[in-house]
Each structure stands twice: as structure tokens, then as C-alpha cells.
Amino acid sequence: KNQVEQSPQSLIILEGKNCTLQCNYTVSPFSNLRWYKQDTGRGPVSLTIMTFSENTKSNGRYTATLDADTKQSSLHITASQLSDSASYICVGALLNYGGSQGNLIFGKGTKLSVKP
Amino acid sequence: DAGVTQSPTHLIKTRGQQVTLRCSPKSGHDTVSWYQQALGQGPQFIFQYYEEEERQRGNFPDRFSGHQFPNYSSELNVNALLLGDSALYLCASSFLSSNEQFFGPGTRLTVL
Numbered sequence: 160k161n162q163v164e165q166s167p168q169s170l171i172i173l174e175g176k177n178c179t180l181q182c183n184y185t186v187s188p189f190s191n192l193r194w195y196k197q198d199t200g201r202g203p204v205s206l207t208i209m210t211f212s213e214n215t216k217s218n219g220r221y222t223a224t225l226d227a228d229t230k231q232s233s234l235h236i237t238a239s240q241l242s243d244s245a246s247y248i249c250v251g252a253l254l255n256y257g258g259s260q261g262n263l264i265f266g267k268g269t270k271l272s273v274k275p
Numbered sequence: 276d277a278g279v280t281q282s283p284t285h286l287i288k289t290r291g292q293q294v295t296l297r298c299s300p301k302s303g304h305d306t307v308s309w310y311q312q313a314l315g316q317g318p319q320f321i322f323q324y325y326e327e328e329e330r331q332r333g334n335f336p337d338r339f340s341g342h343q344f345p346n347y348s349s350e351l352n353v354n355a356l357l358l359g360d361s362a363l364y365l366c367a368s369s370f371l372s373s374n375e376q377f378f379g380p381g382t383r384l385t386v387l
Contacts, residue, residue, distance in 0.1 A: 202365050202378030265317030
């Protein structure tokens with residue numbers, strides 16, 4: 160069964176601190192792994208997209224890693240800011256026959272709260 | 276350049292009613308996907324439209340139907356609403372050949 164599991168479910172950190180969010184995925188056939196940031200009541204915004212051949216990708220203070228062998232990914236946030244408070248969703252994309260991208264399998268997200 | 280837009284922002288319906296949600300894709304995008312996101316959950320894929328045809332479908336009943344227009348905009352229709360249909364409905368647009376989807380702000384549907 161295709162699924163994406165994230166941990167922790169929620170996290171509270173102080174402004175300026177770093178944190179790492181975890182994602183385990185079972186997505187087959189696999190196309191790519193993404194991380195999205197979703198503010199409450201808003202649509203998700205893409206942070207990173209990685210294929211199986213990429214093991215790290217950065218977007219500003221966000222750095223995602225991918226281990227295709229263990230099917231694990233992490234999102235590291237450096238020097239957190241109050242505006243980083245949001246849900247962070249790990250998403251696995253299926254590969255369609257013919258090579259095009261198929262459905263997206265979403266995790267439930269990690270709710271991050273950054274406190275002053 | 277406008278991003279993905281959705282209307283209405285919020286909607287309240289009662290059980291058994293029907294609802295239509297609308298989505299305008301990002302300029303130039305030809306593919307629209309719809310997702311249902313229950314409170315505290317990740318989005319669940321409903322279906323995807325390309326060239327006015329339903330291209331892929333998730334595990335949702337036939338009460339959920341859609342349409343894509345020649346200008347690539349799309350509608351999601353839900354018939355015989357149930358309390359469990361209360362959720363944030365997200366529309367995402369993309370090029371069919373692209374990995375990247377852009378999400379709209381969503382429509383919050385409440386079924387009483």
C-alpha cells in the first residue's frame with residue numbers, strides 16, 4: 160500500500176533554533192519526493208522536489224534530504240522564524256506507465272509552532 | 276500573473292444538498308487536480324482533468340464529479356452531501372509534463 164508517514168506529529172521550538180522533520184515513504188513506482196509548507200486554512204506551497212538520484216536540496220533556510228535506499232526523507236529548518244509556524248507535508252509522487260508523474264501520496268503533516 | 280484561484284472561499288450547506296466549487300488554474304497551465312483535506316489530515320487526491328477529460332481518479336464515490344472547460348478552468352461537483360464531506364477542497368494546476376503543482380487557497384466546505 161502506498162503511504163507516507165511523518166514524525167513528529169507536532170513540534171514546538173523557540174525562534175532562532177533549528178529543527179528536523181522526518182518522513183518515511185512507501186511509494187511505488189516512485190517518481191519524486193516533495194515537501195510542502197501549508198499555513199492554516201491555505202493551500203500548500205512547494206518547498207523542494209527531489210527525484211531518487213538527488214539526496215539533498217535546499218531552498219533558503221530549508222534543506223531536504225532523501226535516502227532512496229531506506230525510503231526516508233528529512234526537512235531541516237535552520238534559524239527558525241515566527242513565520243515558519245505552519246504544517247509541513249511530505250508527499251510522494253507515483254510514476255505513471257510511460258514516465259509521466261502520477262498521483263501524489265500525502266503525509267498527514269508535522270505541525271510546527273515557533274515561539275518567540 | 277495570477278496564481279491558482281478558487282471560489283467561493285467558504286461555503287455552508289446542509290446534508291443532501293449539492294455543491295459546485297470552481298477553480299481557475301495558473302496562467303498557461305493545462306492540468307487541474309482536486310484534493311479533499313479533512314481537518315488535521317493531509318490532502319486526498321480526488322481526480323485530475325486534462326484536455327477536458329478526467330485523466331486519473333482517486334478513491335472517491337461517484338457523488339464527486341468534475342468538469343474542465345476549454346479555458347482550462349474546472350469545477351468540482353458533490354451531490355447528496357454528507358457530514359463527512361466537510362473539508363478544505365484544494366485545486367492544484369500544472370503542466371501535464373511537469374512535476375510541479377501549484378495549489379490554490381482552497382474552499383472551506385461545511386456540511387451541517
